[in-house]
Amino acid sequence: MQKPSKAGSNSVTPAKRGRPFGSTTGSGGSGGGASSSAAAGDPGSAASLFGPSLQVYSNLVDENSKRIVLALQSGLKSELTWALNAITVLSFKEKDDLRRDSVPLCKIPGLLDAILQVVDDWRDIAIPRNYTKPERLRSLGTSVLLSGFGNEDAAIPSSDTLASPGGSTRAAEDPASLKRKRPVGWWFDEDGLFNLDEEGRAEKQLCAIAASNIIRNFSFMPENETIMVQHRHCLETIFQCLEDQNTEDDELITNMLETLVNLAPVLDLRILSSTKPSFIKMNEKRAVEAIMGMLGSSIKAWHCAAAELIGRLIINPDNESFLLSFIPQIHKRLVDLMSLQAIDAQAAAVGALYNLTEVNMDCRLKLASERWAVDRLIKIVRVHTVPEVCRKAAMILESLVSESQNRQMLMAHETTFVEILMADGKYSETFARILYELTAKPNSKMSSARAVWGNVTRYN
Secondary structure, eight states, rough: OOOOSSSSOOOOOOOOOTSSSTTTOOOSSHHHHHHHHHHTOTTSGGGOSSSSSSSOOTTHHEEEEEEHHHHHHHHOOOHHHHHHHHHHHHHOOTTTTTOOOOOOGGTTTTHHHHHHHHHHHHHHHHOTTTOOOOOOOOSSSSTOOOSSOTTTTTTGGGGGGOOOOOOOOOOOOOGGOSSSSOOGGGGGGGTTTTTOOOHHHHHHHHHHHHHHHHHHHHHHHHHHHHHHOHHHHHHHHHHHHHHTTSSHHHHHHHHHHHHHHGGGOOGGGGGGSSSSOOOOOOHHHHHHHHHHHHHHHHHHHHHHHHHHHHHHHTTGGHHHHHHHHHHHHHHHHHHHHHTSSSSOOOOOOHHHHHHTTTOHHHHHHHHHHHHHHHHHHHHHHHSSSSSHHHHHHHHHHHHTSSSSSHHHHGGGGGGHHHEEEEEETTTTTHHHHHHHHHHHHHTTTTEEETTTTTTEEEEE
16 A cells, blocks of 8 residues: 655645545645645544544543443444444454554443344344234233224224324225234324334344444453353343344354354353343253254354354363253264365364264264264365364274274274375374274283284273
């Protein structure tokens, strides 16, 4: 990018982002004066900006922390846009970023609640336009037409027809023709005073997506992890968005899923059944079912992230009891992912299986009995291009062969194990141990395997 030139009447202002070079050139008069003041180093001038056109000072949070929270809570378009833009810029910092500081949640009290409110405002109105309210059992005012308990769409007698301000009357409508059941009255002829049009709904949706991006950015900061994993409303909102993957915005779901992946190493699902206030009544089973829904998705980014999420969640022993009941479905789906051509899907599946096999013996037995599991692990060791993925696949095979009940099943692949051992020296030690386990006597305290794959000492 072109650097600002020194002060001078004929200096050239650097082109703004999105404009061709030379489009902002100033010549003489006021143009030269503007260029001179910009080149003089004024931090508030547009010419001194590099990158995004929005300039946010590093001390903005210290001076306007309360205003940011109030702007998010206000719902006013201008205030909300300003707050979301400022927090988006300040919420993430890359390694080569020239900014001196990023904003952790602990610096602004109430910020996370205010951001979640923006998401909730969208989700409260995110109902399809052709939504039909289910019937309610009438239990009060059975002899009164306008009681509000079930006869909202009943026709009004002609003598009681309500007139609109324009003098027209509302004719009786067939309830079957109504897409949305509404109480009678001229004030409900249109969408209503407090209902949003399509433009308003789109703005709410964009604000919710921006808020989810901020939440995702916050999850990258280690200082925010404790606050976020202990915030029940935050976790409930994330899991509920994952539940609604078929109806919710794709970018919002992706941001929420990535947030969960970042928080997974320190996340304890038991918080969903704690005594903290609950807004959605989310429990551990629903949360795991939402993750399983993402794992079964056909979108590569989603099922890869869900596989990585499961692999990180299972590391915490407190989460094991909630995931173990889904182990057969998890194994089946992860084995299917290993058959895909995408190397990142294979890597995510292998990474999750690597952690799952370390949980208990039952997980190892179920994985070994899963159809095509061993064959696909062997194929990944042979053809995958990432050495770390190949190493983990070999370690999974070693974990499987450590169970005596799996050895008879794995004995059919002994020739393949020998071929890999002789062909590739990177994993020779691992496959030597695998071959030893297949042939060693189970009662020997210490023995030495002497064969074509070398000498291996094993302590039982």
